[in-house]
Every structure is written in structure tokens, then in C-alpha cells.
Amino acid sequence: MEASTVLQSLISGLTLGCIYAALGLGLFVVYGVTRVLNLAQGEFVMLGGMLTVSFCSMGVPLLGAIVLAVIVTIISGAALYLLVIRPAKNASGSTLAFLTVGFAYAIEGTTLLVWGWEYHSLTNFLGSSSIHLWGATIFGQAPWVVGMTVLMVVGLFFFFGRTMVGKALRACADEPLGARSVGISIEKMALLSFMLAAGLGAVAGATITPLTMTAYNVGMPLTIKGLLAAFLGGIHRAEGVILGGLLVGLAEALSAGLMPTGYHDAIALGILLVVFLSRPQGLLPARSGAG
Amino acid sequence: MNVRRDMRSVLAVARGGHGPLVEYRDVSVSYGELLAVNNVSFAVERGEILCVIGPNGAGKTTLLRMTNGLLRPTAGEIWFDGLRVDRMPAHRIAALGATQVFQDIQLFENMSVLDNVMTGAHGWTDTGFVGASLRLASAIDEERWMRRAAIQQLSALGLAGLLHEYPSALSWGEQKLVGLARALLCRPILLLLDEPYGGLDTEEIDRLSRTLKTLKREGMTILMVEHLTDIVMDVADRVVVLHYGEKLAEGTPDTVREDERVIATYLGD
Amino acid sequence: MSPIVDKAKQRAARLVPMPRVPRAALILLVVIALLPVTDSAYLLSILIKIGLHAVIGMGLILLTGLAGQVSLGQGVFYGTGAYVSALLCLRFGISPWLAMPLAAAASGLLAAPIGRAILRLKGIIVAGVTLTVNLIFFYLVVSVSDLTGGATGLSQIPRFEYPKFMSYTTFVFYAVWLLVILCLVLTTNLVASRVGRALKSVNVLGIGTEDTPQVLGIDVMHFKVAAYVGAAVFAGIAGSVYAHHISVIEPHTFSVQTSVLVAIMVVLGGVTNPWGAIVGSALIVGLTELLREVAPIILGGPTGSYELVAYGVVLVLTLLFLPDGLCSLPARIQEWKRGRRL
Numbered sequence: 001m002e003a004s005t006v007l008q009s010l011i012s013g014l015t016l017g018c019i020y021a022a023l024g025l026g027l028f029v030v031y032g033v034t035r036v037l038n039l040a041q042g043e044f045v046m047l048g049g050m051l052t053v054s055f056c057s058m059g060v061p062l063l064g065a066i067v068l069a070v071i072v073t074i075i076s077g078a079a080l081y082l083l084v085i086r087p088a089k090n091a092s093g094s095t096l097a098f099l100t101v102g103f104a105y106a107i108e109g110t111t112l113l114v115w116g117w118e119y120h121s122l123t124n125f126l127g128s129s130s131i132h133l134w135g136a137t138i139f140g141q142a143p144w145v146v147g148m149t150v151l152m153v154v155g156l157f158f159f160f161g162r163t164m165v166g167k168a169l170r171a172c173a174d175e176p177l178g179a180r181s182v183g184i185s186i187e188k189m190a191l192l193s194f195m196l197a198a199g200l201g202a203v204a205g206a207t208i209t210p211l212t213m214t215a216y217n218v219g220m221p222l223t224i225k226g227l228l229a230a231f232l233g234g235i236h237r238a239e240g241v242i243l244g245g246l247l248v249g250l251a252e253a254l255s256a257g258l259m260p261t262g263y264h265d266a267i268a269l270g271i272l273l274v275v276f277l278s279r280p281q282g283l284l285p286a287r288s289g290a291g
Numbered sequence: 292m293n294v295r296r297d298m299r300s301v302l303a304v305a306r307g308g309h310g311p312l313v314e315y316r317d318v319s320v321s322y323g324e325l326l327a328v329n330n331v332s333f334a335v336e337r338g339e340i341l342c343v344i345g346p347n348g349a350g351k352t353t354l355l356r357m358t359n360g361l362l363r364p365t366a367g368e369i370w371f372d373g374l375r376v377d378r379m380p381a382h383r384i385a386a387l388g389a390t391q392v393f394q395d396i397q398l399f400e401n402m403s404v405l406d407n408v409m410t411g412a413h414g415w416t417d418t419g420f421v422g423a424s425l426r427l428a429s430a431i432d433e434e435r436w437m438r439r440a441a442i443q444q445l446s447a448l449g450l451a452g453l454l455h456e457y458p459s460a461l462s463w464g465e466q467k468l469v470g471l472a473r474a475l476l477c478r479p480i481l482l483l484l485d486e487p488y489g490g491l492d493t494e495e496i497d498r499l500s501r502t503l504k505t506l507k508r509e510g511m512t513i514l515m516v517e518h519l520t521d522i523v524m525d526v527a528d529r530v531v532v533l534h535y536g537e538k539l540a541e542g543t544p545d546t547v548r549e550d551e552r553v554i555a556t557y558l559g560d
Numbered sequence: 561m562s563p564i565v566d567k568a569k570q571r572a573a574r575l576v577p578m579p580r581v582p583r584a585a586l587i588l589l590v591v592i593a594l595l596p597v598t599d600s601a602y603l604l605s606i607l608i609k610i611g612l613h614a615v616i617g618m619g620l621i622l623l624t625g626l627a628g629q630v631s632l633g634q635g636v637f638y639g640t641g642a643y644v645s646a647l648l649c650l651r652f653g654i655s656p657w658l659a660m661p662l663a664a665a666a667s668g669l670l671a672a673p674i675g676r677a678i679l680r681l682k683g684i685i686v687a688g689v690t691l692t693v694n695l696i697f698f699y700l701v702v703s704v705s706d707l708t709g710g711a712t713g714l715s716q717i718p719r720f721e722y723p724k725f726m727s728y729t730t731f732v733f734y735a736v737w738l739l740v741i742l743c744l745v746l747t748t749n750l751v752a753s754r755v756g757r758a759l760k761s762v763n764v765l766g767i768g769t770e771d772t773p774q775v776l777g778i779d780v781m782h783f784k785v786a787a788y789v790g791a792a793v794f795a796g797i798a799g800s801v802y803a804h805h806i807s808v809i810e811p812h813t814f815s816v817q818t819s820v821l822v823a824i825m826v827v828l829g830g831v832t833n834p835w836g837a838i839v840g841s842a843l844i845v846g847l848t849e850l851l852r853e854v855a856p857i858i859l860g861g862p863t864g865s866y867e868l869v870a871y872g873v874v875l876v877l878t879l880l881f882l883p884d885g886l887c888s889l890p891a892r893i894q895e896w897k898r899g900r901r902l
């Protein structure tokens with residue numbers, strides 16, 4: 001086993017880990033505030049990528065395209081809440097999850113209708129195709145992915161910790177009855193959480209498209225891995241989700257790099273599942289008291 | 292056939308046993324750093340109604356949960372009818388003859404009142420997947436029996452008109468009675484009740500007290516948690532007072548009422 | 561008469577099954593028998609598809625409808641049934657009629673440990689875990705290519721031995737729908753029985769905890785796992801029949817997409833009603849065929865897009881307006897009429 005292979009795997013793992021962490025954070029935001037398992041999260045990521053590609057091909061400069069894509073995706077997130085989730089008052093957790101599945105199907109179908117079957121891609125944000133470091137090859141987009149995730153995490157910490165809105169969201173997640181009694185509108189917070197999750201997903205989607213390409217059906221596998229990432233580390237705190245994402249990414253990349261027998265996908269996922277089942281409350285200990 | 296089908300014979304057997312029905316020996320349970328129950332010891336005699344009273348948070352519900360196997364004590368032992376049960380899974384303790392009606396009753400929302408009560412009979416029946424799916428004669432037989440027993444029980448409590456209603460359509464008092472009927476279908480020898488009088492009006496309180504006294508006359512042992520002390524004093528044979536998880540006093544209602552420590556810390560305020 | 565013989569007679573009488581055949585199932589039976597069997601193998605294969613998915617769905621009635629455990633991973637057992645059945649015939653040359661029960665048993669055996677492991681979890685997270693399990697299964701099937709044929713799958717799977725005076729498709733059609741009726745009867749019986757009540761008592765997705773069934777003496781874990789195994793067996797049988805019907809199987813048929821779709825069928829039809837599995841399956845499969853063949857011709861656009869949108873819209877609308885599924889429509893209409901009269 002060459003050191004460069006290990007390094008390569010670690011770097012890929014870190015990159016993948018950031019993708020899954022970003023996915024997990026979107027799931028975390030919605031689940032934390034509304035207890036809804038948003039199985040359409042992957043679709044937001046897909047939309048972010050697809051829309052960016054489209055806007056770019058229309059001649060919009062990259063940054064503008066990303067911004068537009070994020071805005072449109074956020075609108076779809078709002079649509080999910082307003083049209084699908086909110087009307088289902090008093091629905092059970094399973095009904096809500098199925099409703100998000102319905103939404104995901106609608107998005108997938110519409111995307112297929114508009115964009116067709118093919119995979120679409122973007123050029124790397126800075127143009128260079130790859131960097132070589134100590135014998136390992138880093139795809140040029142990788143630093144952007146990692147950077148995006150870091151910015152996302154920092155931004156979220158700031159948002160939840162310092163801003164009024166963020167604190168209100170946290171209040172809803174931790175203590176819904178108490179939050180309502182101090183005048184926080186749960187419905188508004190729920191809407192906000194869906195929009196935030198959509199926005200996070202879209203940013204992630206735009207950033208990873210140069211690396212992984214995008215197509216109408218990439219949503220569901222992303223959602224599944226995102227779910228695993230979100231719950232593995234512990235869904236009750238953001239650090240857990242980030243840890244979960246990194247673990248899923250590393251497991252995938254390390255197994256692919258070090259076990260090229262074809263079973264690596266199954267083994268990686270299997271190990272992660274076993275780890276999760278042995279500690280379903282999440283790897284990180286629960287936050288004690290008010291965090 | 293099945294001895295459990297007849298409540299009276301079940302209770303007769305229980306009455307014939309030796310020693311207390313339930314025994315708590317130095318039982319403690321902690322949630323992290325909080326000691327919810329601290330070194331509690333007492334016994335519940337066969338055929339008596341024993342009330343555990345104390346302010347909220349005193350550890351009463353925790354004690355009930357442990358008795359039923361829903362929670363494991365961190366120290367001490369719990370004995371039921373001569374068997375050590377503090378390490379047993381809940382459904383096995385239920386099979387031994389202990390069942391509980393929770394404070395919030397928890398009727399099954401997805402079935403009718405009749406079905407809810409018939410579920411109580413699960414423990415002493417044994418139709419399985421094969422018998423049920425093929426509707427074997429034995430399965431049909433057993434079903435008929437359970438149905439009859441459930442209707443009988445509901446009628447005895449005055450609820451015959453509610454058989455096919457769903458829990459969401461019932462009043463709180465009615466839900467409590469259905470919950471009791473369901474528990475009674477288990478043919479328990481020990482009935483655990485968590486705040487059974489909560490939310491009842493004077494007429495319902497009266498009816499419940501009479502029902503419990505009738506059950507006791509038939510040989511049932513009842514362990515009850517309450518914090519409405521005056522009602523309890525009327526129904527209970529003996530009382531145990533818990534305060535911050537510790538046993539403060541034990542004895543007949545009169546003895547406890549006059550106990551200085553109890554007056555000072557609990558009945559006084 | 562000797563008391564021993566009396567007792568033996570009594571015991572024998574107990575074992576004679578008295579299955580109750582729902583009136584509607586009898587009607588279904590008659591309809592199927594009289595159905596003018598067209599030469600259209602296409603139509604028959606659609607009806608077969610509906611039937612197979614209905615069988616998988618009925619397992620979900622028990623698992624999800626009654627016990628409240630959402631499984632978005634039945635593809636694992638559908639696939640196990642198909643692959644085991646196919647391999648037993650291809651590798652060991654046994655008859656598909658023998659392979660089918662073996663494959664069903666294999667699905668059940670696989671489900672037991674998986675169920676034990678994942679059903680300790682409570683709530684909607686179970687759904688997420690079943691998705692992961694399905695994904696692992698998919699990867700495994702693709703990688704173990706010497707056994708399963710990998711991504712290309714297995715072909716030339718032998719057919720059932722069947723009476724030659726009818727076409728094979730016709731035979732499979734009758735076999736599948738007889739299976740559907742059998743499953744319908746078994747499931748309906750289970751729903752209204754001690755077992756059905758025990759399963760329903762475990763359903764905590766709405767409210768409630770698992771404490772209550774426990775203190776009533778119901779071994780919650782046992783019933784959850786039993787329901788999971790039961791659903792797996794249903795799916796396994798369907799998988800086996802599918803394999804010997806089409807004679808070609810490949811991993812995509814047993815992927816997450818199929819699992820989610822089957823769950824949607826049951827939810828659409830009515831997750832607590834065995835008929836819901838049939839209604840939901842008919843709706844989705846029918847809709848799919850209609851949209852796949854017809855819509856692109858009329859509206860243009862890639863095939864596959866319209867059904868996806870349709871699944872989504874139909875699912876959302878049904879869950880919002882008829883949360884108990886389409887089978888609850890008659891009851892809802894009754895209520896509405898009663899409400900108007902007041």
C-alpha cells in the first residue's frame with residue numbers, strides 16, 4: 001500500500017466527507033426544527049447544480065449563476081413547506097416523510113422533463129483541472145468543496161449562535177412549547193428551516209457539480225448517504241452531523257482506494273450501518289443542558 | 292384449558308401464596324446524577340390496596356415503572372410473588388400477573404374500544420400467525436372467548452355502548468375506564484395504577500373507589516400512586532410516603548396522617 | 561368409546577382450518593376466471609406486474625400499516641427471492657416449483673437478523689435505515705458478479721412447469737392472481753385477529769410508546785421482527801415468481817427506486833387495508849404504463865418524466881386529502897353524507 005494511495009484516499013475522503021456533511025446539515029436543520037425527515041434534500045442539491053449549469057449556459061457569469069440557482073432552489077424549499085408540509089396538519093412522522101418523497105418525485109420528473117437524461121457538468125471554479133501534491137492528485141474543485149463546507153459550518157454557527165433568527169430556530173428545535181409561548185411562530189420557523197436547508201443544498205450542489213457531475217436522478221442516493229451522515233454522528237447537534245459526514249466520506253474513499261475488489265461500496269456502507277446501529281443516539285454524546 | 296380465563300380462580304391462586312406479593316429491597320435508581328429513587332424498602336401484602344403518595348417528582352412513577360420492568364433499578368431488588376423481577380423484561384413480568392394503567396392511559400388510537408380491551412387478553416392466549424391467518428378452529432374459539440370476556444368486562448364498568456367507538460371519541464373518564472377494563476382482561480394479580488383519580492369528577496371518583504374496593508374484595512392486590520391524598524386515605528389499606536425519592540413513612544392512613552415527619556414536610560404545606 | 565380416541569378426535573377437529581374467504585375475494589376470483597383472456601401478452605403482463613406488486617404490498621400492510629414500521633427497502637427481499645430462486649434452478653437444476661418456497665424461506669431467514677438489528681430503533685429513522693440496507697444489498701449484488709451476474713444480471717431462468725394448453729403468460733397471470741387472493745385472505749384474517757391487534761399495539765408512529773403493549777404482555781420486539789419477516793416472505797415469493805416469469809433479472813429491479821415505489825403504492829391504496837395493496841399497485845402500475853406509452857407521444861418529452869411527476873403529485877394530493885388512502889374513500893363519502901344531513 002503506497003503512501004500516495006492512502007493520501008489520495010484521505011483527500012478524496014475529506015472532499016466527499018464535506019459533501020455529505022453539507023447534505024447532513026440540510027437534513028439536520030429541517031429535522032431539528034420540524035422533526036420531519038426531508039427525503040427531498042438530495043433534490044435541492046441536484047437542483048443547485050442543474051440550475052447553475054443552465055444559467056451558466058445562458059451566459060450568466062458563474063457567481064451570478066450560483067446565486068440565481070440558490071434563489072430558485074430556496075423558492076422550491078419554501079414551496080415544499082407551504083404546499084406540501086404545512087397543509088398536512090397533525091400528520092404522523094411517516095406521512096410527512098412520504099410527502100417529502102412525493103415532492104422529490106415531482107422535482108425529479110420535472111427536471112427530467114426540462115433537462116433530459118444526460119449528465120451535466122461545470123468547469124472547475126478556477127479553471128485548473130487538478131493539483132498534484134506528494135504523489136496524490138487533487139481535483140481542482142476539491143479545495144472549493146472543502147472551503148464551501150467550512151464556510152457553511154462557520155456561517156451556521158454564527159447564524160444559530162449570534163443572530164436573533166438563528167436563536168429562534170434553535171429555540172424551536174430544543175423547546176417547541178417554550179418557543180411558542182414567547183411568541184415565536186413555529187410555522188414561520190419551519191418555513192425558514194426548509195428554505196435554509198434548500199439554500200444549503202443548492203450551494204453544495206453548485207460546488208460539487210464540477211467534481212461529480214449532475215443529472216436528474218442523483219438526488220436519492222445523495223439523500224440516503226446524507227441521512228446516514230446526519231444520524232451517524234448524532235442528529236441532535238451540528239458537530240455530530242459534520243463528524244458523520246466526514247466519516248461517511250472517508251469510509252467511502254478509503255474503501256475504494258484500499259480495497260479495489262468491487263465490494264468496497266457495500267463494505268463501507270455496511271461498516272457505517274453497523275456502527276450506527278451499535279450507537280443509534282449518535283457517536284457524539286448528547287449536549288448536556290442548554291448548549 | 293386456560294386457567295386465566297376466570298379471574299376468580301386466578302385471584303384465588305394468588306391469595307393462597309405465602310409472603311408479601313411485592314417486595315422492594317433497598318431499591319435505588321438514578322438518572323445520571325439525579326437519584327430518583329433512593330434506597331426504598333417496603334412490601335405490598337396480598338390482597339391489600341397500598342397507595343404510594345408524595346409530591347410530584349418524589350419518584351412514585353419511577354417506582355411503578357420499575358415494578359413493571361420498564362426501568363431497571365441501579366441498586367436493590369424487586370420481588371414479585373416469590374420471583375426476583377428487577378432484571379426481567381416487561382412483557383414477562385406482565386405474564387406473571389402484573390400490569391399497569393398509566394397516568395395518560397395510552398389507549399391504542401388505531402383500534403376500537405373493544406379491540407383495545409381484547410388486547411389485554413393477549414398475555415394468556417396463544418393464537419399465532421399460523422392460527423390467525425388460516426383461521427383455525429382453535430383460533431376462532433379463542434377469539435370468541437376473548438371477545439366475550441372483553442364485552443363482559445366493559446359491561447361491568449357501564450361501557451357497553453362504547454364497544455365500537457375509537458379512543459379519540461371518548462371522554463377522559465371513559466378512557467380511564469376502558470384502560471382499566473383492558474388491564475383487567477390481563478387477569479392480573481397485581482394492578483399498578485398511576486394517578487387513577489386524575490381528572491375525574493366527584494361521581495367518577497366515587498365509582499372508581501367502589502370498583503377498586505370490589506376488586507380488592509375479590510382478591511386483587513392494588514399498588515397505586517396518587518397525590519390526591521384525601522381520596523387515597525379513604526381507599527387505601529396502607530400508605531407509603533415518598534419524598535425526593537426516599538421513603539418518609541409507612542403505615543395505615545391514620546398512622547401516616549399523624550406522623551410528625553410527614554406533617555412537617557408534606558401534609559403541612 | 562375410549563377417552564383417548566375422543567381426545568384425539570377433538571384435537572383433529574381443532575386443526576381443520578376454516579378459512580374465511582371475504583366475499584369480495586370471491587368476486588375477484590370469479591372475475592379472474594371469467595376474464596376474457598385476450599391474446600394480448602402485453603395486457604396480461606401488466607396485470608401480472610400489478611399482482612406481484614400487490615403481493616409485496618400486502619407484506620407492507622402488516623409491517624407498516626399495522627405495526628407502523630416504515631420499510632423503504634423491501635427490494636432487498638424481492639431481490640433475494642428472485643436471485644435465490646433463479647440460482648437454485650440455474651445452478652442445481654431443481655424445479656422452479658421447489659425453488660419458490662425455498663427462495664421465500666431464504667428471504668425470511670435473511671430478514672430475521674436484519675429485523676432484529678434495525679427494529680430496535682424507533683420512529684421514522686427506521687425508514688432511513690431500510691434505505692441504507694437496500695443500497696448495501698444493491699452494491700453487493702452488483703459486486704458478487706460470479707454469482708449474480710453483476711450489473712447484467714441473470715438470464716435464461718427456467719420457467720415453471722405449466723399446463724401446455726394455455727400460453728405461459730396466461731398461466732403466470734392466473735398463478736399470480738391466485739397468489740394475490742391467497743395473500744388477501746391471509747392478511748385480512750391476520751388484521752382482525754389477536755396477532756393483528758398485537759401488531760397494531762406496537763404502532764407508535766402516531767403517538768404513544770412501546771410501554772403499553774409491554775405491560776399487557778406483548779413481546780414488542782418479537783412482533784416487530786415477525787412482521788418484518790412476514791413482509792420479507794411475501795416479497796420473496798413475489799420475487800421468485802417474477803424471476804421465472806420474465807426469465808431475466810437484473811439488480812435495478814430491486815433497487816431503492818422500486819422499494820420506495822412499492823411503499824408509495826401501499827400508502828396510496830390505504831396502508832391498513834389489504835385491498836389497499838391491490839388498489840395502490842393497480843393505480844401506480846396503470847399510471848406508469850399510461851404515461852410511459854401515451855404521454856410522450858402526445859406531449860413530447862423524455863419517457864419516464866411524466867410518471868415521476870405523476871407519482872409525486874398523486875402521492876401528495878392523496879396524503880393531504882385522503883390520508884388513509886384511496887380505500888378509505890367509501891368511508892369518507894359516508895361521513896361526508898352524514899355530515900351534510902345533520
